[in-house]
Amino acid sequence: MSQLKVSILGTGTIGTSLALALKANVATVEIVGHDREHARAGEARKMGALDRTSWNLHKAVEGADLIVLAMPLFEIRDTLMHISESARPDAVIMDVAELKKPVLAWAKELLPDTVHFIGGNPLVSVPSIGPSGATETLFKGKRFALVPSPTAKGEAIDLVSKVVQVVGAEPLFITADEHDSMIAAMHHMPALLALAYGQVVFGSPSWRDMREMTTASFNRATMLPTYDVEELYTLLLNNRAALRPWVRAVQEALTTLLDLLESDPVEAPDKHTHLRNLLGTLLKYQEQWESGVAVEEIERFDTAVRQAKDVFSIEQLLYGRFFRRRRKRRRDEE
Numbered sequence: 270m271s272q273l274k275v276s277i278l279g280t281g282t283i284g285t286s287l288a289l290a291l292k293a294n295v296a297t298v299e300i301v302g303h304d305r306e307h308a309r310a311g312e313a314r315k316m317g318a319l320d321r322t323s324w325n326l327h328k329a330v331e332g333a334d335l336i337v338l339a340m341p342l343f344e345i346r347d348t349l350m351h352i353s354e355s356a357r358p359d360a361v362i363m364d365v366a367e368l369k370k371p372v373l374a375w376a377k378e379l380l381p382d383t384v385h386f387i388g389g390n391p392l393v394s395v396p397s398i399g400p401s402g403a404t405e406t407l408f409k410g411k412r413f414a415l416v417p418s419p420t421a422k423g424e425a426i427d428l429v430s431k432v433v434q435v436v437g438a439e440p441l442f443i444t445a446d447e448h449d450s451m452i453a454a455m456h457h458m459p460a461l462l463a464l465a466y467g468q469v470v471f472g473s474p475s476w477r478d479m480r481e482m483t484t485a486s487f488n489r490a491t492m493l494p495t496y497d498v499e500e501l502y503t504l505l506l507n508n509r510a511a512l513r514p515w516v517r518a519v520q521e522a523l524t525t526l527l528d529l530l531e532s533d534p535v536e537a538p539d540k541h542t543h544l545r546n547l548l549g550t551l552l553k554y555q556e557q558w559e560s561g562v563a564v565e566e567i568e569r570f571d572t573a574v575r576q577a578k579d580v581f582s583i584e585q586l587l588y589g590r591f592f593r594r595r596r597k598r599r600r601d602e603e
Contacts, residue, residue, distance in 0.1 A: 273298045276333040278326070278348060280304040280313040282395045283365050284339030285403035288318035290436035293405040303329035305344075313400040327355040335432065338364040343503040345372055349379045358383040361425045365389050367452055369416045369445040371507040376418055385425035388416035388445065390452075391438065409437035416445050446511075453511035457504060460493055461516065467491040 275291060277284045280302045288300050302319040303326055304310040310322040323329040330336050330352045338345055345364055356362060362384055364372050369388040376386035392412045395402060413433040417426045430440045470476065470491065495501050505512065526547075532540040 274332055274334045275300045276330045276336045277302045277313075277319070277339055278304075278329065278337065278352075279339035279344075280310045280319070280400050281339060282398060282400070282402040282407075283391060283393075284337065285313040285316065285318045285400040286395075286405065286407035287337060287339065287365075287391075287436060288313065289316065289403055289405035290408060291432070292318060294435050294437075301329050301333070309399050313403070316400060316403065318400070318403065326351050330355050330360075332357055333360060335428065336360060336362045338362065338366070340364075340366075341497065341500045341503070342366045342368055342371070342507065343499055346375045346379070349375050353379050353381060356380075356384050359425075360384045361387065361421075361428055363387045363389045363429055365391055367456065367504055368508055369414075369448045373416065373418055373445055377420075382420065385421040386418040387421050387426060387429045388414075388418070388448075389429070389433075390414040390416075390448065392441070406437065408433075411438050412441045413438035414441045414443050414448055416443060416448055449508055450511045453508050454515050456494065457508055457512055458515050458519065460501060460505070461512070462519070463491050463493055 273295065275288075275298060277288050277300060280288075281304075284302070284304075288302065291298050291300060300319050302310045302313050302322045303324070304313075304322075307322075307324055310319070310324075313319050314322050326348070333356070336352065336356060338348055340348065345366055349362075352362075362376070362380065363386070366372055366388075367390060369390065372388050373386070376388075380386055390413070391408055392414060393407055395407065415426075415429060415433065417429075433440045470479070470487075473479065493501060526544075529540050529544045534541040
């Protein structure tokens with residue numbers, strides 16, 4: 270049986286964790302790693318995540334069955350442009366970036382019809398600390414969003430879906446519009462709120478005195494999700510269409526809260542009852558969400574463990590119709 274050849278472009282926490290998970294669960298896999306920072310790729314190889322590294326991007330993807338773009342959004346377009354002629358026919362390319370609409374548009378623009386692109390986003394929360402933060406169990410019991418391009422063939426979608434299952438995650442098929450709108454609400458709005466609140470507080474003439482009273486809640490409220498300004502700017506810029514409705518909704522909510530605060534509790538008791546109800550409702554939502562998330566994560570973890578035990582041959586899981594068709598085509602060519 271032929272080896273599954275995988276190229277991981279970007280050996281940070283996500284890319285290296287994916288490589289480690291494949292190595293732990295698939296006996297016949299060869300993984301090549303590439304990173305702009307050569308030292309990171311070398312570190313990933315020392316951890317046992319990679320069979321070899323290549324500083325040359327074209328060499329790194331040569332002959333690969335699956336190419337994973339594990340890099341920030343702002344690097345993806347140039348990478349697709351450079352590998353478009355190096356990827357072999359029928360290669361499957363997937364990304365793990367936070368947004369899907371721009372990546373799918375770039376794939377349509379730059380990739381030949383002979384390759385299959387599938388957008389991906391592992392729904393895990395990890396700091397971007399490089400390969401040292403990687404673990405083979407990072408995806409265990411988590412969801413992995415998948416957004417196939419319109420031209421991706423069923424065999425390619427099946428391959429990526431099964432790879433996701435092999436590393437312990439649950440495939441979540443979703444449209445690009447739905448995905449990016451949810452990311453706008455859950456990832457990017459907190460960053461915008463932190464930006465707005467931080468500007469007001471840090472720019473206040475009273476900041477020198479107020480800083481003595483900072484708390485953990487203040488730190489969380491003004492903390493951005495990354496120290497990489499270019500990465501965050503690119504995410505906000507490319508998701509601005511999905512962000513605008515959420516920004517307007519928050520503006521309306523703040524306007525309502527301002528109106529409630531400006532009212533007198535004696536003259537307008539209904540408004541202050543409404544304010545109390547809003548506070549109670551939010552606490553109720555938080556409690557339901559936290560308990561629900563805990564239960565769902567336990568259930569998905571148990572499912573992933575059972576799934577791994579039930580697969581009597583992971584190689585058989587990975588090598589389905591996609592590779593049988595490839596071998597048939599090779600024989601026809603000979």
